[in-house]
Amino acid sequence: MKIGFLVFVAVALLAFLCSPNAVYGIRFVIDREECFSHDVKYEGDTIHVSFVVIKADSTWHNSHEGVDLVVKGPTGDQIQDFRDKISEKFEFVAHQKGIHRFCFSNKSPYYETVDFDVHESHFTYYDQHAKDEHFNPLLEQISKLEEALYNIQFEQHWLEAQTERQAIVNEAMSKRAVHKAFYESAALIGASVLQVYLLRRLFERKLGMSRV
Incomplete structure (x- = not known):
């Protein structure tokens, strides 16, 4: 029983690694508009989509405006419409x-780096391919496990992009805090020097008047 389970897991992992329906993820830089296409092979499949605005091409800008995403089907019908989103995950x-089209729009004056991920879930039923009542459940379990592994990979990719974005935001905030502290210190030193100079001039003037 234990050997059979190990064989089952090994076959499932092999199917996962060799399957052409892997998670499709890219990272791109958008100026104004970028569109991507995904060919859905089967009607009724579930399409998982996620995107994260990783960073903006500016030290003082953190992509608070986000990007727009419009999803359209093969006939041009609109499926999803998101506005001013920094991060989103949907299905x-x-x-x-x-062919399904995914079009991003950037209204910010800065270039934005976006992490984009698409995964198509298709569960195959093997009833028509094999008649063995003991073999069919095994194939179906392999298919379910394969899909679960894809979902884990999809979720992990999205979380990694979120973590990277947060790290970049934290680093930018730290730099701004350091710069702010530096400018405040410089302003304080300048004000102190000016105050000493004015007091010295005042004392010199009073001293000159007392001598007269």
């Missing part, structure tokens, strides 16, 4: 197979 059921 939808593809009612038609074919």
Whole structure:
């Protein structure tokens, strides 16, 4: 029983590694608009999508405005519409197979670096491919485990992008805090020097008047 379970896990992992339906993730820099396409192979599949605005091409800007994303189906019908989002994760059921378009828009004056991820979930039923009542459940369990592994990979990718963005935001905030402290210290020193200079001039003037 234990050997059979190990064989089952090994076959599932092999199917996961060799399957062409791996998680599709890219990172790109957007100026104004960027569009990507994903070919949905089967009607009724669930499409998992996530994106994170990692950073902006500016030290003093943290992408608070976000980006817009419009998802359209093969016939041009609008499926999803997000506005001013820094991060989003969602899913939808593809009612038609074919090319689906994902168009990002950037209204910020800065270049934005975006991490974008798409995964198509397709569960295969093996009832028509094999008649062995003991073999069919094994194949279905392998398919379910494969899909679970893809979902874990998809979730991990999104969390890693979120963590990277937060690290960049924290670093930028630290730099701004250091710069602010430096400028405040410089202003305080300048005010102190000016105050000493004015007091010295005042004493010199009073001393000159007393001598007269």
